[in-house]
Amino acid sequence: MPAQACRYGAILTERGVRFRLWAPAAQRVEVLIGADAYAMRPRPHGEFERVLDVPAGTAYRYRIDGQAEVPDPASRQQQGDVEGASMVVDPGYPWRHPDWSGRPWKEAVICELHAGCLGGFEGVRRRLAAIREAGYTAIELMPVAEFPGDRNWGYDGVLPYAPEASYGGADALKALVDEAHELGLMVFLDVVYNHFGPHGNRLNDYAPWFFRADQATPWGPAIDFRRAQVRRFFIDNALMWLDEFRMDGLRLDAVHAIASPAFLKQLAQAVRERLPADRHVHLVLENERNTAAFLRGIARAQWNDDGHNALHVLLTGEREGYYGDYAQDPLGRLARVLAEGFAFQGQRDRHGRRRGQPSGDLPPTAFVLFLQNHDQVGNRALGERLVALVPEARWRAAMALVALCPMVPLFFMGDEWACATPFLYFTSHPAELAAKVREGRRAEFAAFSAFASPERRARIPDPNARATFEASIPREEDAAHAQAARRWFRGLLELRARELVPRLEPCRPLGCERLGDAALAARWVLADGSRWTLAFNVGERAVRFEAPADGRCLHWEAPGDSAPVAGLPPASFGAWHGPGHA
Numbered sequence: 001m002p003a004q005a006c007r008y009g010a011i012l013t014e015r016g017v018r019f020r021l022w023a024p025a026a027q028r029v030e031v032l033i034g035a036d037a038y039a040m041r042p043r044p045h046g047e048f049e050r051v052l053d054v055p056a057g058t059a060y061r062y063r064i065d066g067q068a069e070v071p072d073p074a075s076r077q078q079q080g081d082v083e084g085a086s087m088v089v090d091p092g093y094p095w096r097h098p099d100w101s102g103r104p105w106k107e108a109v110i111c112e113l114h115a116g117c118l119g120g121f122e123g124v125r126r127r128l129a130a131i132r133e134a135g136y137t138a139i140e141l142m143p144v145a146e147f148p149g150d151r152n153w154g155y156d157g158v159l160p161y162a163p164e165a166s167y168g169g170a171d172a173l174k175a176l177v178d179e180a181h182e183l184g185l186m187v188f189l190d191v192v193y194n195h196f197g198p199h200g201n202r203l204n205d206y207a208p209w210f211f212r213a214d215q216a217t218p219w220g221p222a223i224d225f226r227r228a229q230v231r232r233f234f235i236d237n238a239l240m241w242l243d244e245f246r247m248d249g250l251r252l253d254a255v256h257a258i259a260s261p262a263f264l265k266q267l268a269q270a271v272r273e274r275l276p277a278d279r280h281v282h283l284v285l286e287n288e289r290n291t292a293a294f295l296r297g298i299a300r301a302q303w304n305d306d307g308h309n310a311l312h313v314l315l316t317g318e319r320e321g322y323y324g325d326y327a328q329d330p331l332g333r334l335a336r337v338l339a340e341g342f343a344f345q346g347q348r349d350r351h352g353r354r355r356g357q358p359s360g361d362l363p364p365t366a367f368v369l370f371l372q373n374h375d376q377v378g379n380r381a382l383g384e385r386l387v388a389l390v391p392e393a394r395w396r397a398a399m400a401l402v403a404l405c406p407m408v409p410l411f412f413m414g415d416e417w418a419c420a421t422p423f424l425y426f427t428s429h430p431a432e433l434a435a436k437v438r439e440g441r442r443a444e445f446a447a448f449s450a451f452a453s454p455e456r457r458a459r460i461p462d463p464n465a466r467a468t469f470e471a472s473i474p475r476e477e478d479a480a481h482a483q484a485a486r487r488w489f490r491g492l493l494e495l496r497a498r499e500l501v502p503r504l505e506p507c508r509p510l511g512c513e514r515l516g517d518a519a520l521a522a523r524w525v526l527a528d529g530s531r532w533t534l535a536f537n538v539g540e541r542a543v544r545f546e547a548p549a550d551g552r553c554l555h556w557e558a559p560g561d562s563a564p565v566a567g568l569p570p571a572s573f574g575a576w577h578g579p580g581h582a
Helices: 120-133 169-182 228-244 261-274 305-316 321-326 330-340 374-378 392-404 431-444 466-470 479-503
Strands: 009-013 016-022 029-033 036-039 041-043 047-052 059-064 068-070 085-087 110-113 138-141 159-163 186-191 211-217 220-223 249-252 282-285 301-303 367-370 408-412 508-514 519-525 531-537 552-557 572-578
Touching: 016 059, 029 047, 036 047, 120 138, 120 169, 159 169, 159 228, 169 186, 186 228, 186 282, 228 249, 228 261, 261 282, 305 321, 305 330, 305 367, 305 392, 330 508, 330 519, 392 408, 392 479, 392 531, 392 552, 392 572, 479 552
Parallel strands: 110 138, 110 408, 138 186, 186 249, 249 282, 282 301, 301 367, 367 408
Antiparallel strands: 009 016, 016 047, 029 036, 029 059, 041 047, 059 068, 059 085, 211 220, 508 519, 519 531, 531 572, 552 572
16 A cells, blocks of 8 residues: 555645545535635535645645634644644655564564553653563554543544644654564554544534434444445555554454444455555454454454453452443353353343354454453543452462463553552543533442442542543552562563464363362363463462373462462462373
């Protein structure tokens, strides 16, 4: 795909800069550059176009019907914030590693991180060597598309093509990717194609048909993927990140809010057709509906929320909110995840809705397993990480399960040193919207027993306060403890890379045995016919367990000097590798 081969936006061509906008509700559109206005030529299907001889760096806006002045929805860079002028961008970049072709999916061990909390794109770039040293093979950036203000999780983005200016812009992001590739790290990007943020989106001024009034989402009217122009807008955006920015993959946020399975299929097909066949490019979904069909030819994998939710209930006993679906039998839910992929494969949830499809035929690598991510930490009222909620020995047992499970493991920034810094929900909205978000967030937790009273809800940090963002920057509270945690974490990932990854594809589950109320043993047969066994106990009592007699014990940890063959004491974990059986 040639650089900037996008249908919309300000694109450098041999004839000059081609400005193109889809504005089906407009009668007249102009490009504004300084004090000059240039009428755009109407085209079929509501498009407007004008070619101008202007250089890269030119600031511009569109004027709709002589009144509203708006930024380009396909802006590649903003002059200021989301309401400022858009900028013409030269996509050229002096890549030092243009021949990087990525890594196979089975090698992925992912660190999800927030660029703003780590000092922007340059701050992340400076940390890449330490991230690799921890044992990670990939980073996953939370969304970086231009959002209002300079502090945000990224899911309030309104200009999907423009890397957030407060993080450093396009060239700084490319430098980050280039450095990651030099270190052998993949870079995945979280993209939001299911909604726009609540401030700065001007599409309704000239393209209300971008949305459909007959279908609502938690963020407002659904995006109308039935329209070819809308599909092209987002597919071109995905191709831009993968080709122009050389990302190794995309995580598609909340695809259950995209009411068009055909769009996902078309996007995956476009990626296959436009990018070189020798590149390893990975599409990963977030999908509450557990649509197993999407994992048979459309996407490489899905975030396995079932696995996290079952583990969280098992470890904490929490049962409110969406954890209610796992309250009755969290161990059984987790056992099904390890043996079959999804826990919900068509069963009814707590609201009586059927959720999921059978997934037992899918390989373990079709699922991304995690103990926590930005959602399950930041969507807590006080942003507590799991290591701050449960004894560290039990946390370590669950971390080891994630690290050595044949599913693809994902960890949240700081997990490698047992970081206990909270990760709170933060924004930098204008005052009126900020007040609504603050009160809305506090009202959201009114149904939770810990925040039933107004006084308790008042303790929930104000998302718009700078202090809330600053409190979320990962810190090492105890250097010696952090160093020991890093050695332990690195050991797990070295074991995974050495013993499991070379034998990971194909891999198939052999079942999962319940050993008690909070203990289990799961087994898989690996590509060479050998067996992989994981056992853990996060309960209060020891349970009976016979370690595989013909298997090598690769990892064992438990309080005291408990032997790995005598059973599973509380807060214990073991991993074994042995020969297969006829």
